[in-house]
Amino acid sequence: MSVNTFWTIFLILHGLAAVALLGALTHQALAVAMPVRQVAAGGPGFVTRFRAVTGPAYATAVCVLWIITFILGAFIYTKYRIYIRIPIEQAGFWKTQGFFELKEHFASFGLGLLPIYWYFWKNAQNPEYDGARKGATLVLTAMCWFIFIVGHVVNNVRGYGS
């Protein structure tokens, strides 16, 4: 296996884990931000079905996926620093690199928030935590979307095949 193939496989696995995480968090965020109280006559539509998931069931999966995605990303980052970032800087894409740095900060932030996020969801029957659970979930989701989009853009600047 060539060196390029090796790192490409890890980049693809990182991306796939990120897609799963993004999907799970987005389902959960919509469920907590716009909970389905009553299904309209004629049956639920796509958006209603999307919101009508069992939020607590996603909590452990989100934590595991965040950690897996983080570890895969941290592994790839060693090669990124030399083979991707230096050419990006030489090409003058400073803002792209700035957003990438911010993405890395957010990825670390998620690790700090995961334990209490998990606790809040595992106690979803307790209304005392409703506001905090909603806040923690929406912050994690916003960070996840930002990380995903920036990662996608950076990959377009200098990713597969470059």
Added chain:
Amino acid sequence: MSTTTADRVSKATSQPGLASSVRFRNFALVMAMSFPVLYVICDIFNLPLFTYHPGTNRVDLFWAAARSGEGPAMYWYGWTATCLVASPVLGLIGSLLPESFVQNKLVKILVWALYVIAVPFLVWSLMPFWTK
């Protein structure tokens, strides 16, 4: 055997162990609140637990400058490691806090709001990238 949505909600929300532990809740609350504060401090004052040099695969304890001819130095791993060590330590201290700790409405807001408040500081720390 089929399970209903209500069964799944009940199963997912009534876990024994950590999920019902007040000490774990206080640990996780204090860890979550201290993490972004520590991270911003580590980022701005450059306090990594270690420095990684990807060009030579070398690791130095705490902050170390990039060496000439050996490529760049990476601090992000070290900042994250600092926070992953320090915030659980603070969380352990926090686990000794009384039950009334979580009754404070401000705690339940700060636990997620501190992550939003930290963003302008992180953006500011990246100023060289925005102004080149």
